[in-house]
Amino acid sequence: MTQQEQKDEMVVELGRTTDRSGVRFAAIPEWVLRACRSEAWLYGYMTLLATDDTVHIPLKQLAAETNVSTRTLQKHLSALGEAGALEIQPRHDATGNRLPNLYVLNFAPPTGEAK
Numbered sequence: 153m154t155q156q157e158q159k160d161e162m163v164v165e166l167g168r169t170t171d172r173s174g175v176r177f178a179a180i181p182e183w184v185l186r187a188c189r190s191e192a193w194l195y196g197y198m199t200l201l202a203t204d205d206t207v208h209i210p211l212k213q214l215a216a217e218t219n220v221s222t223r224t225l226q227k228h229l230s231a232l233g234e235a236g237a238l239e240i241q242p243r244h245d246a247t248g249n250r251l252p253n254l255y256v257l258n259f260a261p262p263t264g265e266a267k
Contacts, residue, residue, distance in 0.1 A: 176200055183261040187235040191228040194218070195237055198257060207255040229255070236262035 178196035185192050201207045215222045232238045243251040
């Protein structure tokens with residue numbers, strides 16, 4: 153298989169790539185790697201879960217999938233939010249009950265940040 157044929161078999165989506173064998177790869181912006189070294193793995197994992205740039209997942213489920221405590225995830229998500237890598241949007245149903253947060257991934261650096 154030529155290199156061009158291999159490229160043609162790659163599926164590239166915003167934040168992730170799938171090769172011809174079905175293996176998925178997360179894409180993490182360099183600015184996120186620099187700003188959030190300890191949390192960048194979580195950003196990468198969330199790109200795999202994202203539809204467009206949003207992730208809908210209960211914290212407990214995310215904890216189970218990543219084998220990390222919910223408290224640690226909260227700290228990491230907060231750090232990613234403070235760096236501008238994602239936005240955490242609390243959600244509620246029509247009666248006011250809490251729903252899982254909506255996470256919006258930011259691929260571009262915050263205004264004024266180096267690319």
